[in-house]
Amino acid sequence: EAQVTQNPRYLITVTGKKLTVTCSQNMNHEYMSWYRQDPGLGLRQIYYSMNVEVTDKGDVPEGYKVSRKEKRNFPLILESPSPNQTSLYFCASSPFSRGTLNTGELFFGEGSRLTVL
Amino acid sequence: GQQVMQIPQYQHVQEGEDFTTYCNSSTTLSNIQWYKQRPGGHPVFLIQLVKSGEVKKQKRLTFQFGEAKKNSSLHITATQTTDVGTYFCAGRLSSNTGKLIFGQGTTLQVKP
Numbered sequence: 001e002a003q004v005t006q007n008p009r010y011l012i013t014v015t016g017k018k019l020t021v022t023c024s025q026n027m028n029h030e031y032m033s034w035y036r037q038d039p040g041l042g043l044r045q046i047y048y049s050m051n052v053e054v055t056d057k058g059d060v061p062e063g064y065k066v067s068r069k070e071k072r073n074f075p076l077i078l079e080s081p082s083p084n085q086t087s088l089y090f091c092a093s094s095p096f097s098r099g100t101l102n103t104g105e106l107f108f109g110e111g112s113r114l115t116v117l
Numbered sequence: 118g119q120q121v122m123q124i125p126q127y128q129h130v131q132e133g134e135d136f137t138t139y140c141n142s143s144t145t146l147s148n149i150q151w152y153k154q155r156p157g158g159h160p161v162f163l164i165q166l167v168k169s170g171e172v173k174k175q176k177r178l179t180f181q182f183g184e185a186k187k188n189s190s191l192h193i194t195a196t197q198t199t200d201v202g203t204y205f206c207a208g209r210l211s212s213n214t215g216k217l218i219f220g221q222g223t224t225l226q227v228k229p
Contacts, residue, residue, distance in 0.1 A: 031215055040126065042205060042221040043160070050215050058216060090159060096215065104209070105150065105162035106217070 002027045006091050006109035013081055014117050021076040021112050023091030031096040032074040033058070033106070034066065036087040043090065049074055081116040088113050121208045123220030131228050136193040138223035140206035147209045149182055149189045150217070155202045163191075196227045 004025045013019055025032065033048035035058075045058030049068040063085055065077040074093075078085060089112045096104030123140045130136050140149065148167045152160040164173055166182035166189060173180045179192045189206055206220040 033215070033217070035219075040221060042123070043207075043219040045216060045218070048215045056215060059218070104148075104217075105165065106152070106160070106207075108159040108161070111159050 002107070004091055004093050004107050004109035006089075006112045008112060009110060010113050012115045012117065015082055016080050019078050019081060019114075021078075021089060021091075021114070023074045023076065023109060024072050025074075025091075025093040025107070026072065027093060027095070027107065028071065029093035029095055029107075030071070031094040031104070032068065033092050033094070034064070034074070034076045035090045035092065036060065037090060037111075038087050046076065046089075078114075081114075083116050086114060086116045121206060121218045121220045123206055123223055125223055126221060127224050127226070129226045129228065130196050132198060133195050136196050136200070136225055138191050138204050138206075138225075140189045140208070140220045142187045142208050142218075144210060145186050147186075147211045149186075149209070150207045151180060151189075151191055152205045152207065153202050154205065154222070158202075160205060193225075196225070198227050198229055201225060201227050 007022045030051045034046040035043040037043050044060045046064050047066040049055045052068055055066050091109045092106040094104050094106050121142045150165045151163040154160045164180050169186050170184045171182040177194045181190045203222045203224045205222045207217045209217055
C-alpha cells in the first residue's frame with residue numbers, strides 16, 4: 001500500500017531535549033516536504049527536498065533541520081525544541097518534478113503531534 | 118513574503134445549502150491545488166488547476182481558477198454531512214519551485 005509513515009505520532013518532550021521525527025515513503029517520490037499546522041495559520045512549509053542530498057528552506061525553517069540521505073526518508077530534527085514548536089507536523093511526498101506541470105499532488109502522513117513543555 | 122489568503126475561516130451551513138471558499142494570492146500562481154482534511158485526519162488531495170480561467174467539476178464540487186491566476190474558489194452544491202472538514206488551497210509560484218503556499222483553510226460544519 002502506498003503510504004507516508006511518520007513516527008512518533010504523539011510526543012511530549014521538554015525544552016532543549018533534541019528529538020527527531022522520522023518520515024518514510026514507499027512511492028519512490030523524489031519530492032518530500034515537512035509542514036506544521038497551527039490553528040488559524042493553515043499549513044506552513046518548514047523544509048522541502050527535491051531529491052537526495054537536495055534540501056531547501058520553506059517559510060518557517062528556524063529551529064529545524066532536515067536531511068535527505070536516501071530517497072525514501074526525510075527526517076525532521078529539532079536540535080533544541082522550544083514551546084513555540086508545539087504543533088501538529090505533517091510529512092508529505094509528491095511525484096512533483098521541477099519544470100513540469102504534473103499534478104505534484106502531495107501525499108500526507110498521518111501527522112505527529114508534538115508538545116514541548 | 119508571498120501569501121495566499123483564504124476566506125472565510127469558518128462556515129456553518131444547513132445540510133442541503135451551498136458552500137463556497139475563496140483563495141486570493143498576492144502574486145500570480147503557476148497552479149493551485151485543493152485539499153480536504155477531515156477532523157483528526159490528514160490533508161487529502163482533491164484537484165489541481167493549471168490554466169487561466171479553468172473550471173473543473175467533481176460531482177457536487179466545482180473548482181475555478183481566475184483569469185489572472187491569482188484567485189481560486191471551491192463551490193459545493195447541496196452540502197452533505199460527509200462534506201464536513203477543512204478545505205485548503207495551495208498555490209505554487211512557478212513550475213520550477215518546490216514551495217507550495219497553503220491558505221489558512223476554511224472549516225465547514227454541516228448541520229443535519
